Amino acid sequence: MYDPLWLAGLAAAMAATGLFSGLLAGLLGVGGGIVIVPVLFSIFPLFGIPEAVQMKLAVGTSLATIIPTSIQSARKHFAKGTMDVALLRSLVPSIAFGVLIGTLLGIVVKGSAHTAVFAVIALLVAVNMGFTGVDWKLRESFPTGGQRHALGTFIGGISAMMGIGGGTVGVPILSMFGAPIRSAVATASAFGVIISIPATMGFIYGGWGNTLLPPLSLGYVNLIGFALIVPASLIAAPWGVHLAHSIPPLLLKRCFAVFLGITVLRMFWSLVR
Numbered sequence: 001m002y003d004p005l006w007l008a009g010l011a012a013a014m015a016a017t018g019l020f021s022g023l024l025a026g027l028l029g030v031g032g033g034i035v036i037v038p039v040l041f042s043i044f045p046l047f048g049i050p051e052a053v054q055m056k057l058a059v060g061t062s063l064a065t066i067i068p069t070s071i072q073s074a075r076k077h078f079a080k081g082t083m084d085v086a087l088l089r090s091l092v093p094s095i096a097f098g099v100l101i102g103t104l105l106g107i108v109v110k111g112s113a114h115t116a117v118f119a120v121i122a123l124l125v126a127v128n129m130g131f132t133g134v135d136w137k138l139r140e141s142f143p144t145g146g147q148r149h150a151l152g153t154f155i156g157g158i159s160a161m162m163g164i165g166g167g168t169v170g171v172p173i174l175s176m177f178g179a180p181i182r183s184a185v186a187t188a189s190a191f192g193v194i195i196s197i198p199a200t201m202g203f204i205y206g207g208w209g210n211t212l213l214p215p216l217s218l219g220y221v222n223l224i225g226f227a228l229i230v231p232a233s234l235i236a237a238p239w240g241v242h243l244a245h246s247i248p249p250l251l252l253k254r255c256f257a258v259f260l261g262i263t264v265l266r267m268f269w270s271l272v273r
Helices: 004-028 033-047 051-080 085-108 111-132 145-162 167-176 181-206 223-244 249-272
Strands: none
Touching: 004 033, 004 223, 033 051, 033 111, 033 145, 033 249, 051 085, 051 111, 051 145, 051 181, 051 223, 085 145, 085 181, 111 145, 111 249, 145 167, 145 181, 167 181
16 A cells, blocks of 8 residues: 555655754754644645544654653753752652543544644644743742642643643743743753653554554554654754854744644644535
8 A cells, every 4th residue: 555655755754844843943942742743744644644543643753752852851951950850750740640641532532623632722832932922920939739730730631632742831831930941941851751751652552553554653653753753853953053043033933833823724624624
């Protein structure tokens, strides 16, 4: 069913996805699933991958790529001493619980419902990044007790279901509760490790034996994507850092927001057509 030319095309598309993700990571400091999932969701139809598994395969593959990058990032931030280790330890159980819930939902819900959840969250990210940029601050310290556990569960659940690391959801939440941006970024990098490893295992198990998946897929993780996206993104990230010094940051953010918005519209269109 899938000839060598098809596999070569998919490999090229996966490598291009990694280059695009790495470039944006260097340019804007955004990367991971909020870039990879929309791109994969957009290219999978070009290769005849059935609509029923497009979002799940995009999320599972994205989560797998986050494992090595989040481990590397967390180690660097820990070495610099900017990570709030005490807060991280207190959030581990609730984030892990949220990952369990988010992974189960991501596996069992229909592809259309999964797409709708991602589209809504991605739209909020696009609007905030490109057209508001408001840094909401609710209080000067992170909540304790039940509120802390609820926030941890939310971070883990949404991130696992969307195939994103800890930064997209975690950094804004930590910043809302008084964390300096460097500490928020460092601590959220460790969220990515807690989220990506168990969630990837869940998506592998959940997609095991699904006959709709393309070749070289381990459950809902495409091994071609995993093997090519990570190195390609690492290659392109320095290019983005270099370009960031010559292009206005606001323009870059708005361009990415427009890209994300167009992808979201396509997702909504796929739900109603």
